[in-house]
Amino acid sequence: MSSAPKAAPTFSIEQRVPLASMTSWLVGGEAEYFAQPYTVEHLKEALLWARTNNQPVTILSGGTNVLISDQGVKGIVITLRKMAGAAVREENGRLHLDCLAGTSKSELLKNFLKYKLEPALFLAGLPGDVGGGVVMNAGVSEGFKPREFVEITDWVEVMRWSETKNDFEVVRLEAKELHWSYRHCEGWRPGIIVRAGLSWPLEPSADILQRVKQANQTRLTKQPLDMPSCGSVFVNPPGHASGRLIQESGLKGFTIGGAKVSEKHANFIVNFDQAKAIDIHRVIEHVKKTVKDQKGIELRTEVVYLGDWTGSAA
Numbered sequence: 001m002s003s004a005p006k007a008a009p010t011f012s013i014e015q016r017v018p019l020a021s022m023t024s025w026l027v028g029g030e031a032e033y034f035a036q037p038y039t040v041e042h043l044k045e046a047l048l049w050a051r052t053n054n055q056p057v058t059i060l061s062g063g064t065n066v067l068i069s070d071q072g073v074k075g076i077v078i079t080l081r082k083m084a085g086a087a088v089r090e091e092n093g094r095l096h097l098d099c100l101a102g103t104s105k106s107e108l109l110k111n112f113l114k115y116k117l118e119p120a121l122f123l124a125g126l127p128g129d130v131g132g133g134v135v136m137n138a139g140v141s142e143g144f145k146p147r148e149f150v151e152i153t154d155w156v157e158v159m160r161w162s163e164t165k166n167d168f169e170v171v172r173l174e175a176k177e178l179h180w181s182y183r184h185c186e187g188w189r190p191g192i193i194v195r196a197g198l199s200w201p202l203e204p205s206a207d208i209l210q211r212v213k214q215a216n217q218t219r220l221t222k223q224p225l226d227m228p229s230c231g232s233v234f235v236n237p238p239g240h241a242s243g244r245l246i247q248e249s250g251l252k253g254f255t256i257g258g259a260k261v262s263e264k265h266a267n268f269i270v271n272f273d274q275a276k277a278i279d280i281h282r283v284i285e286h287v288k289k290t291v292k293d294q295k296g297i298e299l300r301t302e303v304v305y306l307g308d309w310t311g312s313a314a
């Protein structure tokens with residue numbers, strides 16, 4: 001398609017863009033249409049284009065928690081990773097970071113570290129962007145304080161369609177209006193998170209850098225960070241650790257095509273040799289079935305499936 005979408009004269013929408021390199025698993029097909037907004041105004045243009053052209057919208061941010069089908073994604077994929085930047089201010093004894101959704105968590109980490117504040121600890125080694133962090137209520141299981149996005153988020157701004165205005169608008173929602181749970185946040189839909197306001201008390205910890213280094217070291221030791229993955233594939237069922245259940249079911253190293261259950265951390269599935277998304281999906285389904293058969297426990301994926309999965313039987 002020409003770079004001249006009906007409602008977006010200054011903004012290009014591309015066609016048939018490969019998505020694999022935009023995900024941490026390095027798998028998946030093409031986006032039928034694709035846009036990479038740098039600003040909230042660009043995002044609105046892309047959404048208006050989708051609305052005018054009756055195309056479904058799929059949002060991709062850091063791409064570190066998604067499994068994109070080999071068949072690709074119908075409609076328009078909008079990646080937010082360039083819509084980034086954080087305004088930093090000190091106010092009422094707190095450090096405030098007003099972030100565009102595509103701001104990376106490593107950028108947050110840098111800012112919290114500069115002020116020697118505790119959120120740096122759980123953000124250490126946490127990939128992806130702020131928007132994805134809110135949607136997934138990203139965090140760690142260690143006893144850190146804070147350890148999840150819910151604890152550092154004050155508000156989010158969501159771009160959504162307004163029937164009254166007959167236009168897209170940005171609405172601000174206070175974090176306490178949202179429904180936060182383990183690796184999940186609801187209450188902001190419909191729409192797309194465009195900004196988030198994060199804050200933490202300005203109470204520096206002298207040894208935070210040391211502890212961040214330690215946390216990074218622990219990740220390196222326990223996780224297969226040398227191979228493409230999306231981190232933990234399954235959420236932990238109440239009272240259990242998914243990794244342990246998978247390990248005890250004898251699944252470490254279980255392989256289909258180029259995808260396998262990591263030998264280092266059983267809740268990671270790694271792309272060790274040019275895996276296809278379908279390989280990963282089949283490993284996921286096999287793990288679910290085996291754990292259910294052996295342990296009587298249903299595993300639920302943390303990773304979000306995107307795109308066209310019709311006809312992708314395990």
Ligand SMILES: Cc1cc2nc3c(=O)[nH]c(=O)nc-3n(C[C@H](O)[C@H](O)[C@H](O)COP(=O)(O)OP(=O)(O)OC[C@H]3O[C@@H](n4cnc5c(N)ncnc54)[C@H](O)[C@@H]3O)c2cc1C
Nearest residue numbers: 059061062063064065128129131132133138139193230231
């Ligand atoms: C090596 C590795 C280690 C990891 N370790 C952890 C960990 O310790 N703890 C943890 O919680 N996670 C971990 N993850 C998973 C992942 O990094 C987090 O879930 C992260 O918050 C996802 O952010 P993202 O920007 O990559 O989101 P994406 O993967 O791009 O998107 C995730 C979902 O959110 C939606 N979405 C993203 N941004 C927006 C937005 N602005 N508005 C609306 N919808 C949006 C997408 O459509 C998709 O459904 C790890 C991943 C890897 C690869």
